[in-house]
Amino acid sequence: MYRINTPTVVSEEMDGEAVLIHFKKGCYYSVEGVGAIVVRGITEGDSSATLASEVAAIAAVPVETALVAIERFQRELLDEDIVAYAGGSPPAIESTEQTEFSIPSLEKFTDLEDLLLLDPIHDVDAAGWPKTNPADEGASSTTD
Amino acid sequence: MSVAPKRRDFLDALADRFDLACEKTCDSAAHEFRLAGNRICLKFASRQLQRELTAALPPAATRDAHEKPSLTVRLWDSTTTDVAAPAPPWGPEAFGARGEVNCPALHPMRACFDIEHGILLVFDPETKQGYAWFRDINRIPPWEIAAPLRSLFGWWASTIRGQLMHGAAVGLDDAAVLITARGGSGKSTTALACLAAGLDYCGDDYVLITPGKPNQVHHLYSTAKADKTTLVDRLPELVSSEHEFDPRNGKATLFLRDQYAEHLIESLPLSAIVIPKVVDRKETRFHREGTGAALRAMAPSTLFQLPGTGAEEFQTISGMVRETPVYRLELGDDMKQVVQEVKRLLRHEGDAVAGRNCSC
Numbered sequence: 001m002y003r004i005n006t007p008t009v010v011s012e013e014m015d016g017e018a019v020l021i022h023f024k025k026g027c028y029y030s031v032e033g034v035g036a037i038v039v040r041g042i043t044e045g046d047s048s049a050t051l052a053s054e055v056a057a058i059a060a061v062p063v064e065t066a067l068v069a070i071e072r073f074q075r076e077l078l079d080e081d082i083v084a085y086a087g088g089s090p091p092a093i094e095s096t097e098q099t100e101f102s103i104p105s106l107e108k109f110t111d112l113e114d115l116l117l118l119d120p121i122h123d124v125d126a127a128g129w130p131k132t133n134p135a136d137e138g139a140s141s142t143t144d
Numbered sequence: 145m146s147v148a149p150k151r152r153d154f155l156d157a158l159a160d161r162f163d164l165a166c167e168k169t170c171d172s173a174a175h176e177f178r179l180a181g182n183r184i185c186l187k188f189a190s191r192q193l194q195r196e197l198t199a200a201l202p203p204a205a206t207r208d209a210h211e212k213p214s215l216t217v218r219l220w221d222s223t224t225t226d227v228a229a230p231a232p233p234w235g236p237e238a239f240g241a242r243g244e245v246n247c248p249a250l251h252p253m254r255a256c257f258d259i260e261h262g263i264l265l266v267f268d269p270e271t272k273q274g275y276a277w278f279r280d281i282n283r284i285p286p287w288e289i290a291a292p293l294r295s296l297f298g299w300w301a302s303t304i305r306g307q308l309m310h311g312a313a314v315g316l317d318d319a320a321v322l323i324t325a326r327g328g329s330g331k332s333t334t335a336l337a338c339l340a341a342g343l344d345y346c347g348d349d350y351v352l353i354t355p356g357k358p359n360q361v362h363h364l365y366s367t368a369k370a371d372k373t374t375l376v377d378r379l380p381e382l383v384s385s386e387h388e389f390d391p392r393n394g395k396a397t398l399f400l401r402d403q404y405a406e407h408l409i410e411s412l413p414l415s416a417i418v419i420p421k422v423v424d425r426k427e428t429r430f431h432r433e434g435t436g437a438a439l440r441a442m443a444p445s446t447l448f449q450l451p452g453t454g455a456e457e458f459q460t461i462s463g464m465v466r467e468t469p470v471y472r473l474e475l476g477d478d479m480k481q482v483v484q485e486v487k488r489l490l491r492h493e494g495d496a497v498a499g500r501n502c503s504c
Contacts, residue, residue: 010458012439017436021447129231129257129262
């Protein structure tokens, strides 16, 4: 079963659109329609089978078709580190058959990536504060 | 050592360092102002640091001697005082991608450290005390001077169920719109055009939102950023020979407090969220927009720039968006028409808010 990769990832659904934020990558995502339903289902702990029944009813497709599409979408979420798989490795997707039904891909936004540090771990000064400038060795009054 | 003493020891050590810094300078100063109806007290170990960091903040406000501050922040730097911050009670692995300190042992204390500029911010929500240490007063970056202690105010805001929001806000006749979008979308230009035309102004980059019926927008920073092209071509009335344009992004920080004091409004009811987008035509138009678009426009840029925020703050922003009408503002070339359309929206939504709140 998949779960949202909290607290690194947060998600909210609003008017049929799921908005997700990844706090380590500096990306955010949007998915609408059936994709938002799947994200909601993962958030609520629904199994893939449960989601497949719901999606099949909405999209008027066979449950098996919905399940394959959901599993592909979940892999996309996994590849983006939005979800984690609880309990070992995720199962292989059983069908390689191409169908007309698929869940729309995540829309990914990377315009704010620069706001996050690439490497938050740095050298530290004599008092233990990170520094980027070798000259930053702290003031003289540092007795503890 | 148990959890609580470790946090208390660090907070006590910060207080001791601040007191030592004040003794070193014999030049301490204070700045008090009101934010969302609360008394905020900033204590500086030196007047030089006070001058650096208060130009963007609300003006000093008189106070009732019996009113306890809702937030007290003690600030010092090592350049003028030769006093550093105490050693951190956490290792370098505790620093997150936004500079936040992830140390559950010190909960509920919040902290972040700007590694590049050597700036430490600490907030204790239990005592409403904050600390700000600057390793080098000469290396305080322009955005810190334009919006000082942003993270600290953000942490404090959550104690009053508020949220510091990335966005501009302008108002008219007791109604305000929150203008929010990623950089380059016309947010600042729209807000400054409205200010220049005489509308009320709550901020350009960050404002405080508190819950209510309706939610309230509060002014914090009286600065705005604009590039040379925008100022010269679209807002010549704001051009000043004192503006210094940052060579890295071509933008200057405008300090608006003195010239536009009567338009800087402490608080206004929030009546709409506006997502601007520049279009290649003369006319400006409004369209209703979905709440998901507003959440995407506001939440990531707000939360990525506020260390230590996460699911709780995302929910707060989502809740506010759900309660507020959202519009897309297609910005044409004619700045006068942009202002007219913003005024029209303010009057329309302001009437709607008044109607929604009418108990008759």
